[in-house]
Amino acid sequence: MSGFVKAADRGLAGCHTCGLVSPEKLGRCPRCGVVLHTRTPNSIQRTIALMLAAAVLYIPAHILPIMTIMELGVVEPNTIVGGMLYFWKSEAYPIAIVIFTASILIPLMKIVALSWLCAAATGYVKPSPPMLGRLYFVTELMGRWSMVDIFVVGILVSMVQLGNYMTVVPEAGALAFAGVVLLTMFAAMSFDPRLLWDQLDKQ
Amino acid sequence: MSKASKMWAAMVPWPKPAGGRRYSACHFCDTLHEAHPVEEGASAVCQRCGVVLYQNRWASMARASAFSLAGLILMSVGHLFPFLTMDAAAMRMNLSLWGAAAALMREGAPILGMGILIFTVLAPYLLTCGMIYVCLPLMWGHALPGARFVAKWMYRSEQWNMVEVFLLGVLVSLLKIAKVADVTFGVGFWAFTGVMLCMAGAVAGIDREELWDRLEVAES
Ligand SMILES: [Zn+2]
Numbered sequence: 321m322s323g324f325v326k327a328a329d330r331g332l333a334g335c336h337t338c339g340l341v342s343p344e345k346l347g348r349c350p351r352c353g354v355v356l357h358t359r360t361p362n363s364i365q366r367t368i369a370l371m372l373a374a375a376v377l378y379i380p381a382h383i384l385p386i387m388t389i390m391e392l393g394v395v396e397p398n399t400i401v402g403g404m405l406y407f408w409k410s411e412a413y414p415i416a417i418v419i420f421t422a423s424i425l426i427p428l429m430k431i432v433a434l435s436w437l438c439a440a441a442t443g444y445v446k447p448s449p450p451m452l453g454r455l456y457f458v459t460e461l462m463g464r465w466s467m468v469d470i471f472v473v474g475i476l477v478s479m480v481q482l483g484n485y486m487t488v489v490p491e492a493g494a495l496a497f498a499g500v501v502l503l504t505m506f507a508a509m510s511f512d513p514r515l516l517w518d519q520l521d522k523q
Numbered sequence: 524m525s526k527a528s529k530m531w532a533a534m535v536p537w538p539k540p541a542g543g544r545r546y547s548a549c550h551f552c553d554t555l556h557e558a559h560p561v562e563e564g565a566s567a568v569c570q571r572c573g574v575v576l577y578q579n580r581w582a583s584m585a586r587a588s589a590f591s592l593a594g595l596i597l598m599s600v601g602h603l604f605p606f607l608t609m610d611a612a613a614m615r616m617n618l619s620l621w622g623a624a625a626a627l628m629r630e631g632a633p634i635l636g637m638g639i640l641i642f643t644v645l646a647p648y649l650l651t652c653g654m655i656y657v658c659l660p661l662m663w664g665h666a667l668p669g670a671r672f673v674a675k676w677m678y679r680s681e682q683w684n685m686v687e688v689f690l691l692g693v694l695v696s697l698l699k700i701a702k703v704a705d706v707t708f709g710v711g712f713w714a715f716t717g718v719m720l721c722m723a724g725a726v727a728g729i730d731r732e733e734l735w736d737r738l739e740v741a742e743s
């Protein structure tokens with residue numbers, strides 16, 4: 321046991337919208353009206369469910385094309401990996417690395433990181449909150465950048481409408497990939513990092 | 524005293540709500556702390572995990588209002604001009620946020636089109652307008668009707684504001700089409716780069732506890 325007192329030990333909950341600390345039995349925060357919880361309810365279950373859904377969608381997101389480029393009658397489906405390789409081959413290395421990081425690495429890292437966090441919060445692996453905390457904040461911060469490929473599809477579809485010469489249309493892979501990004505964002509939001517400290521104190 | 528300096532002098536510092544101040548719970552480890560006021564420029568740090576509990580930023584309300592106002596103006600200007608202009612096959616194409624969203628909706632991806640509008644138009648507008656509505660009158664200790672409601676939605680829209688990600692998308696797209704067409708940056712791109720910086724400045728200038736303490740005092 322540490323010498324620190326937790327708000328939850330005294331039946332108090334810090335409001336996650338306005339920060340006011342009040343008794344959980346009030347139900348709602350007296351200052352901003354948001355529902356009070358000492359811990360996010362079913363945090364681990366929700367995180368795992370959202371994360372699994374993201375992991376499943378990750379496969380079609382990378383197998384299916386995110387857009388089709390039609391150039392002079394030639395139809396060319398484009399996947400995320402294909403787009404990255406295109407930049408790599410044309411020696412635009414920084415952009416290839418950006419796409420690799422944002423679209424391939426970050427979603428995978430988020431899924432791995434959240435699994436690790438859930439395992440630590442339930443005691444399957446050793447919880448060391450300061451290190452895991454950094455992992456948590458980094459995953460929350462990076463998630464949004466994965467949206468970049470969705471924006472690229474939108475931009476290209478809107479700009480490259482040159483009749484018979486060249487057109488771009490969106491494909492199902494883009495929707496699946498947007499689903500991956502949103503699901504991992506929601507999963508990160510559902511995870512309650514305070515559970516890591518609870519687990520540490522229990523051991 | 525000039526009128527401007529009188530207005531500056533009337534600006535209230537971070538007030539403490541009545542009823543004796545209370546506690547602060549670390550949002551990361553839930554450790555309970557007694558919440559003492561901190562000096563301007565200083566911050567209170569969790570004794571256990573080191574995460575910042577709250578901080579008293581210099582001229583926070585003025586900064587949040589000014590940056591949000593600048594952001595709102597730049598955003599409105601940015602919507603009038605294209606982000607990119609492309610010349611190819613004797614045609615000229617312009618890129619705008621609305622155009623990108625409309626194209627996706629037309630080409631069979633309405634959900635993605637809506638997504639673009641939410642992340643790059645709706646969330647930034649909610650954030651900047653909300654900040655101005657809440658923070659500007661709070662500089663002098665006033666709260667407009669419904670300020671709490673607006674503040675709540677302002678915080679919710681914060682993480683959905685993806686202007687900076689969209690700008691990265693514009694750069695990637697530019698490199699992708701530069702091979703087949705002449706592409707140039709438009710005023711919209713530079714305006715939204717400004718929007719991105721203003722939003723970062725506005726959000727960084729403000730502390731959650733301070734904002735809600737001020738709201739509570741202003742409404743009591
Ligand atoms: Zn509250």
Ligand SMILES: [Zn+2]
Pocket residue numbers: 549550551552553554569570571572573574
């Ligand atoms: Zn802490």
